[in-house]
Amino acid sequence: MRLEQHFTRGCTLTLKIKFSNYHQITRSKTMPYYTRELDGIITTAKALFESIDLEN
Template sequence: MRLEQHSTRGCTLTLKIKFSDYHQITRSKTMPYYTRELDAIITTATALFEAVEMENRSIY
Protein backbone atom coordinates (compact mmCIF):
# COMPACT_ATOMS: atom_id res chain seq x y z
CA MET A 1 0.00 0.00 0.00
CA ARG A 2 1.29 3.46 -0.86
CA LEU A 3 0.93 4.85 2.67
CA GLU A 4 3.20 2.13 4.04
CA GLN A 5 5.74 2.51 1.20
CA HIS A 6 6.15 6.20 1.97
CA SER A 7 5.88 5.83 5.76
CA THR A 8 3.03 8.33 5.94
CA ARG A 9 -0.45 8.50 7.44
CA GLY A 10 -3.65 10.35 6.63
CA CYS A 11 -6.84 11.38 8.34
CA THR A 12 -9.14 12.26 5.40
CA LEU A 13 -10.43 9.62 3.02
CA THR A 14 -12.02 10.75 -0.25
CA LEU A 15 -14.15 8.42 -2.36
CA LYS A 16 -14.78 9.32 -6.00
CA ILE A 17 -17.62 7.57 -7.86
CA LYS A 18 -18.14 7.86 -11.60
CA PHE A 19 -21.52 6.76 -12.93
CA SER A 20 -22.14 5.32 -16.38
CA ASP A 21 -23.94 8.56 -17.39
CA TYR A 22 -20.58 10.36 -16.81
CA HIS A 23 -21.87 12.06 -13.66
CA GLN A 24 -19.26 12.06 -10.90
CA ILE A 25 -19.56 12.57 -7.15
CA THR A 26 -17.06 12.67 -4.30
CA ARG A 27 -17.61 11.96 -0.64
CA SER A 28 -15.04 12.42 2.10
CA LYS A 29 -14.68 11.61 5.76
CA THR A 30 -12.13 13.08 8.14
CA MET A 31 -11.23 10.73 10.95
CA PRO A 32 -10.29 12.09 14.39
CA TYR A 33 -6.84 10.50 14.12
CA TYR A 34 -4.13 9.85 11.56
CA THR A 35 -4.00 6.28 10.30
CA ARG A 36 -2.52 3.95 7.74
CA GLU A 37 -4.40 0.92 9.06
CA LEU A 38 -6.10 -0.91 6.20
CA ASP A 39 -9.05 -2.01 8.36
CA ALA A 40 -9.89 1.59 9.31
CA ILE A 41 -9.57 2.72 5.68
CA ILE A 42 -11.80 -0.09 4.36
CA THR A 43 -14.41 0.49 7.06
CA THR A 44 -14.55 4.21 6.30
CA ALA A 45 -14.66 3.69 2.52
CA THR A 46 -17.43 1.12 2.86
CA ALA A 47 -19.51 3.46 5.02
CA LEU A 48 -19.07 6.28 2.49
CA PHE A 49 -20.06 4.02 -0.41
CA GLU A 50 -23.10 2.59 1.36
CA ALA A 51 -24.39 6.11 2.09
CA VAL A 52 -24.53 7.00 -1.63
CA GLU A 53 -27.97 6.91 -3.23
CA MET A 54 -27.49 4.85 -6.39
CA GLU A 55 -30.87 5.85 -7.90
CA ASN A 56 -30.82 2.85 -10.29
CA ARG A 57 -27.55 4.03 -11.86
CA SER A 58 -24.57 1.88 -12.61
CA ILE A 59 -20.97 2.75 -11.85
CA TYR A 60 -18.59 3.32 -14.73
Protein backbone atom coordinates in the same frame (compact mmCIF):
# COMPACT_ATOMS: atom_id res chain seq x y z
CA MET B 1 -0.17 0.13 -0.08
CA ARG B 2 1.24 3.56 -0.83
CA LEU B 3 0.86 4.87 2.72
CA GLU B 4 3.04 2.08 4.05
CA GLN B 5 5.61 2.37 1.26
CA HIS B 6 6.14 6.07 1.97
CA PHE B 7 5.85 5.76 5.77
CA THR B 8 3.04 8.32 5.89
CA ARG B 9 -0.44 8.56 7.35
CA GLY B 10 -3.67 10.33 6.47
CA CYS B 11 -6.81 11.45 8.22
CA THR B 12 -9.19 12.25 5.31
CA LEU B 13 -10.56 9.58 3.01
CA THR B 14 -12.24 10.67 -0.23
CA LEU B 15 -14.39 8.33 -2.28
CA LYS B 16 -15.11 9.31 -5.89
CA ILE B 17 -17.69 7.44 -7.97
CA LYS B 18 -17.90 8.09 -11.71
CA PHE B 19 -20.91 6.98 -13.74
CA SER B 20 -21.04 6.07 -17.43
CA ASN B 21 -22.89 9.33 -18.19
CA TYR B 22 -19.87 11.28 -16.81
CA HIS B 23 -21.74 12.25 -13.64
CA GLN B 24 -19.63 11.87 -10.53
CA ILE B 25 -20.23 11.87 -6.81
CA THR B 26 -17.61 12.47 -4.15
CA ARG B 27 -17.88 11.84 -0.45
CA SER B 28 -15.20 12.38 2.16
CA LYS B 29 -14.72 11.61 5.81
CA THR B 30 -12.15 13.17 8.09
CA MET B 31 -11.21 10.92 10.97
CA PRO B 32 -10.17 12.34 14.35
CA TYR B 33 -6.78 10.64 14.07
CA TYR B 34 -4.13 9.90 11.47
CA THR B 35 -4.05 6.33 10.24
CA ARG B 36 -2.59 3.99 7.68
CA GLU B 37 -4.35 0.88 8.95
CA LEU B 38 -6.11 -0.90 6.11
CA ASP B 39 -9.00 -2.17 8.25
CA GLY B 40 -10.00 1.34 9.31
CA ILE B 41 -9.68 2.68 5.78
CA ILE B 42 -11.83 -0.11 4.33
CA THR B 43 -14.48 0.32 7.02
CA THR B 44 -14.67 4.06 6.37
CA ALA B 45 -14.78 3.55 2.58
CA LYS B 46 -17.63 1.04 2.91
CA ALA B 47 -19.60 3.45 5.12
CA LEU B 48 -19.13 6.24 2.57
CA PHE B 49 -20.20 3.97 -0.28
CA GLU B 50 -23.28 2.74 1.58
CA SER B 51 -24.37 6.34 2.28
CA ILE B 52 -24.85 6.96 -1.47
CA ASP B 53 -28.25 6.28 -3.07
CA LEU B 54 -27.45 4.23 -6.18
CA GLU B 55 -30.96 3.05 -7.05
CA ASN B 56 -31.18 5.08 -10.25
